Amino acid sequence: MSLFSRRKNPDQLVKLLKDAFADPSAPAKPSKDGTAVEEITKRLSEMKLLLYGDGEQEAKPEKCAQLAELLIASGLVPKLIMGLDKLPFEARKQFAQVYNNLMRRDLAGFVSYVDRKPEILSALVAGYENAEVALNCGTMLRESIRHEILAGKILYSPDLWKFFDVYVHLPNFEVGSDAFATFKDLFTRHKNLAATFFTSNFDVVFAKYNCLLMSENYVTRRQSLKLLGEILLDRSNFDIMMKYIG
Structure with a gap:
């Protein structure tokens, strides 16, 4: 046995x-x-x-x-x-x-x-504020984001803005990179969900995104520029691209 x-x-x-x-x-x-x-x-x-x-x-x-x-x-x-x-x-x-x-x-x-249980996803997002648990929380977040309903839960919550304002700028390279990987998944994994979100929140999203492109951190600027290209060149975001470059 x-x-x-x-x-x-x-x-x-x-x-x-x-x-x-x-x-x-x-x-x-x-x-x-x-x-x-x-x-x-x-x-x-x-x-x-x-x-x-x-x-x-x-x-x-x-x-x-x-x-x-x-x-x-x-x-x-x-x-x-x-x-x-x-x-x-x-x-x-x-x-x-x-x-x-x-x-x-x-x-x-x-x-x-x-x-x-929205407190579960919120607690996982907040995990980026503690370097000891950030990477564990990151893996759980990305596994959750594979499900569109949960990705949408984060996209349409106040927690999303913490990625723009705080998490992708964290000085700890591993944690900041992990946060950016989660940030990217939110905007690229479910194309139609993301396109609807961008359309509904265009002004605030891209005002914040333009701040990422001017970040003092070279890695943040480079990653943000690459992700922006991926977002705008995706077929589902054609209208978003035209509005952005217009």
Whole structure:
């Protein structure tokens, strides 16, 4: 029998994770199995294994769906995102992999769940303000943006303007570059959605975009110019291009 088959079931995993994360100060408090943060890391690792499988056994679809349902019902997803900076590197990485798997496969209606919980996407966007969690939040954001309904949620929220005004200018090169990758996905992944957004918000969007083209940061200027060309030359943005150059 493989180690995988002896691991805890989804119900046990979610209950143990919820217990470990129940107290906001839990990561600093001991638990009977070691520190609470070690418990959280362990359970996230087991959840990742359940969702992705291992070399001996593939992931079981029914268990994956059950885990997703239980995580949604538990309310742990937003709590984990908001407490991500209290967790060590490995736990943050594992949680991002769990989130991305649920999102990519839309297990138990995970996409609709995130759509109904705007605080999740807002917390992920705000993750760019903390270099320790920024890259983890970036991967989760881009996985979310693959779904048009969630991309639209960000495009039409106040969070979008933080990319123009703050995040793509961050002095930390890795974080600023990651933020720009997310920024680019928002404007290029779903062509019709972006075209509608540009049409409805032309003046404010391109006033802010022109500021990017005049940034003191050479990398920001170069990336912005390249992205602008990609946006304007896309067939779905023909009317936008004509208005911009006019």
